Amino acid sequence: MSRISIIGAGFSGLSAAAYLSAAGHEVTVYEKNGAPGGRARQLNPGNGYVFDMGPSWYWMPDIFEQFFGDFGYRPSDFYRLKLLDPSFGMVFSGEETLMNIPSGFDELCSLFESVETGSSEKLRAFMREAEYKYEKGMHEMAYKPGLSVTEFADAGLIKKALRMDMFSSFSRHVRAHFSHPRLIALMEFPVLFLGGMPQDTPALYSLMSYAGLKLGTWYPEGGFGNVVKAVMEVAAANGATFRFNACVEHIVVENSSARGIICNGENIPSDGVIAAADYHHVEHQLLPASHRNYSEKYWQNKTLAPSCLIFYLGISKRIASLQHHTLFFEGDLLQHSRQIYREAQWPTHPLFYACCPSRTDDTLAPEGHENLFLLMPIAPGLEDGEAVREKYFQLMMGRLENYTGTPLTPHIDFKQSYCVSDFMDDYHSYKGNAYGLANTLRQTAIMKPKVSNKKIDNLFYAGQLTVPGPGVPPALISGKIASQQLLKYLNNRTHEAAI
Structure with a gap:
């Protein structure tokens, strides 16, 4: 049995803890904050409201099923899912009613046809391609693990990669099928919110359209906090332990191996380390320059996914006209994209997202109240003082009140904002990014920061800045990849010792 230290209790760290403890190792997870989940933590202010602080879209249910299935469980053993x-x-812009996106695919095809004649058959063709890419x-x-191009060396995988449109633009791919601005916006919004300008994103990411529009949008009852608890329970059931308010200050390196960590001033011996905290922070704050994979210049040249301005709001009245998820697309998606990825400025006419989970789950707000989450994607690294936060709060609330036709601001009985500097403070997030790296061609698969440290043989990275990328399902996969690499190292060491 080896002693393994995992830095960070977000989804990737919890996933790695589950796999490594199930393999029989002594695993401890060290988390600087007071609760698990990382960006998926919950905010419980003690007034009857419970807010998911980050992820709110439960897509790719099969990836969650795969994770729990690896340990003999199903998601339903821990939480209930509802198809929205x-x-x-x-x-x-100019719309007084929602364009509702139905969960049934036949109904979705009918919606497309009502907007653009002939688009229903094009949608079916688009989704056939997207399903292949997804699978x-x-x-x-x-x-x-994305360590070498040789991982794709067999002819089957090379052919599949070519068929998956790795080198063509997602924007062109969408426009080859659809011409109506509303349909284009519908297909492109996951790319903007999860990491990239559609023009710079490979058409591979049409798999996101398949995930959201064909596999459905689900809701885990009680919020994403229950998913966090479930993954943690799997790890704990296999013997993993957790230390909270435990700030890791240094990784101890001797002879090209991680020998332990310094946490809250304590030297803790380790036979292997999984760094599931921010990759840049780990390299530039926990390691000496001689043992880093990447320089500061390398990171400065990377295209980051957005940061966010978020407001957690308690509203002392019901809002009948809001869905669980509502996207406000009155602005120009391309302009907002440029102001995130090219110009790095606060948006002129921002798009934003409103989540009202109390429409589905009445445990998240006091009776007769609503739990409201507003999110606006912005460029990372922006100055985010109270004045600019309030400016955009008023803008978003004005548009929300205009749409709902009812005053909401006088009914706010809880309000808390979260933005760039909070991501930096709470997660050591590089430039306050919320999602990791943008999904550009030069930052896909083997082009992402490596899961292994090139100079330390038993240090591996997990999370949104390495493979496979941003989002909760990829984070679960990332934890598995990192754990497999560490297990391979430990097994090889045991074999060498036996010889």
């Missing part, structure tokens, strides 16, 4: 119908709504991308390629 409609999946979400979209508000466009091969998420069930085969996403589980590759």
